[in-house]
Amino acid sequence: xxxxxxxxxxxxxxxGGWTDTPxxxxxVEPATGDVIGDLGMATPKILDxxxxxxxxxxxxxAATPYDERAALxxxxxxxxxxxxxxVGGWIVRExxxxxxxxxxxxxxxxxxxxxxxxxxxxxYGDVLRSAQPRLSLSRRLPVGVVGVIAPFNMPLILSIRxxxxxxALGNSVVLKPDPRTAVSGGVALARIFEEAGLPAGVLSVLxxxxxxxxxxxxxxxxxxxAFTRSTSAGRRVAMLAGExxxxxxxxxxxxxxxxxxxDVDVEKAVKAAAFGSFFHQGQVCMTxxxxxxxxxxxxxxxxxxAGRATAIVVGNPHTSDVGxxxxxxxxxxxxxxxxxxxxxxxxxxLVTGGTYEGLFYRPTVLSDVPPSSAAFEQEIFGPVAPVxxxxxxxxxxxxxxxxxxxLSLGILTxxxxxxLAIAERIPSGAVHINDQTIQDEATIPFGGVLASGxxxxxxxxxxxxxxxTETQWVxxxxxxxxxxx
Numbered sequence: 001x002x003x004x005x006x007x008x009x010x011x012x013x014x015x016g017g018w019t020d021t022p023x024x025x026x027x028v029e030p031a032t033g034d035v036i037g038d039l040g041m042a043t044p045k046i047l048d049x050x051x052x053x054x055x056x057x058x059x060x061x062a063a064t065p066y067d068e069r070a071a072l073x074x075x076x077x078x079x080x081x082x083x084x085x086x087v088g089g090w091i092v093r094e095x096x097x098x099x100x101x102x103x104x105x106x107x108x109x110x111x112x113x114x115x116x117x118x119x120x121x122x123x124y125g126d127v128l129r130s131a132q133p134r135l136s137l138s139r140r141l142p143v144g145v146v147g148v149i150a151p152f153n154m155p156l157i158l159s160i161r162x163x164x165x166x167x168a169l170g171n172s173v174v175l176k177p178d179p180r181t182a183v184s185g186g187v188a189l190a191r192i193f194e195e196a197g198l199p200a201g202v203l204s205v206l207x208x209x210x211x212x213x214x215x216x217x218x219x220x221x222x223x224x225x226a227f228t229r230s231t232s233a234g235r236r237v238a239m240l241a242g243e244x245x246x247x248x249x250x251x252x253x254x255x256x257x258x259x260x261x262x263d264v265d266v267e268k269a270v271k272a273a274a275f276g277s278f279f280h281q282g283q284v285c286m287t288x289x290x291x292x293x294x295x296x297x298x299x300x301x302x303x304x305x306a307g308r309a310t311a312i313v314v315g316n317p318h319t320s321d322v323g324x325x326x327x328x329x330x331x332x333x334x335x336x337x338x339x340x341x342x343x344x345x346x347x348x349x350l351v352t353g354g355t356y357e358g359l360f361y362r363p364t365v366l367s368d369v370p371p372s373s374a375a376f377e378q379e380i381f382g383p384v385a386p387v388x389x390x391x392x393x394x395x396x397x398x399x400x401x402x403x404x405x406x407l408s409l410g411i412l413t414x415x416x417x418x419x420l421a422i423a424e425r426i427p428s429g430a431v432h433i434n435d436q437t438i439q440d441e442a443t444i445p446f447g448g449v450l451a452s453g454x455x456x457x458x459x460x461x462x463x464x465x466x467x468x469t470e471t472q473w474v475x476x477x478x479x480x481x482x483x484x485x
Contacts, residue, residue: 155185336382
């Protein structure tokens with residue numbers, strides 16, 4: 001039986017088991033427009049019931065011996081590997097991903113579960129010094145219920161990276177995946193953890209609209225929100241969370257700069273840069289959004305980058321071996337095209353691309369992009385490489401800093417130590433010397449600064465423990481002391 005057997009999940013949501021819902025939504029394949037499933041949609045009322053269920057299930061899950069929780073996470077990791085072809089196929093069809101990206105996401109999901117399993121046995125406290133005759137210690141306790149809101153672009157990774165560690169640390173989780181990719185980013189998680197033996201009610205998966213997301217953020221029994229999406233939406237989430245005095249971990253938009261210094265091997269630099277801008281049609285928060293290229297190599301760089309863009313095959317990744325698939329929907333396509341055309345009107349030169357058929361947008365290279373143009377200032381979230389020519393390192397640094405975002409930064413140079421020194425001058429959550437900007441691993445703390453988020457809140461033991469536990473101070477005395485009252 002397939003993991004994602006239609007009869008199990010279609011028209012249903014997962015909360016204490018699979019339950020029918022009053023409304024559904026078509027699962028649409030962006031490459032063809034075909035309907036490939038019938039997704040159950042949650043409502044705020046269903047959300048509130050799921051949270052109540054999560055509250056009831058969480059204490060027993062937190063009390064489960066750590067080795068049993070760890071074993072369950074390892075089983076989940078094994079299941080991702082066992083079902084990689086099936087789940088990867090859904091990522092291809094539902095998100096418009098290439099097969100390689102689908103395989104990458106499933107492999108990453110397995111690794112996230114294995115890393116999370118280790119959290120269950122991680123030391124959970126410290127013995128503290130005290131000036132008084134007592135034992136003083138701190139310990140980390142589960143927060144209770146964690147809400148996770150995940151986007152469409154990397155649907156599996158951006159769900160599992162919060163769900164797995166939160167579960168491992170003894171929390172229950174309510175996940176709201178983006179309805180456009182809720183099978184690979186939601187249903188698949190429900191089925192994997194169901195098969196791994198997670199007790200009923202500990203995980204709920206509730207696709208829904210903005211109203212369901214707001215209900216999750218404002219529900220008083222949800223103490224932590226892990227949110228990944230646009231900066232504008234993140235600001236709204238932060239405001240709502242602040243009103244309810246709850247923690248929120250925000251991983252938001254980006255417009256990541258790639259500094260290309262005069263001393264680089266241009267061909268190698270262009271290969272890395274093309275991947276940074278065009279991977280998954282540019283629909284990645286870490287996408288290389290601004291190419292800041294030294295004037296001495298700019299002409300060659302643009303020519304080679306345009307050649308690579310022109311050679312990329314664009315098509316249906318489910319039926320053909322292609323380099324790029326479709327954008328997620330018409331709204332995204334129209335926004336990408338509007339930024340491209342507006343930037344040309346503002347002085348940029350269209351070197352190649354700038355056209356589309358349906359949701360298939362050609363890889364696009366813009367040269368001579370003014371710092372005041374839309375393509376320089378905005379997150380495009382499409383397969384567009386805007387190139388701005390700079391005269392030396394200082395101008396490159398100044399332009400790299402001219403952004404509200406601070407997610408990822410790439411610096412290409414033959415002098416890595418010089419690259420490190422340059423990086424100290426540019427605020428960014430991640431820096432990659434001699435590499436492009438799209439990088440992630442389950443073992444590292446990940447997140448952005450400025451308008452890109454609230455810092456490194458995902459990945460690595462320390463970041464995950466801080467994200468999904470509370471610190472409690474405990475003291476113990478031999479007897480009750482005498483007080484002067």
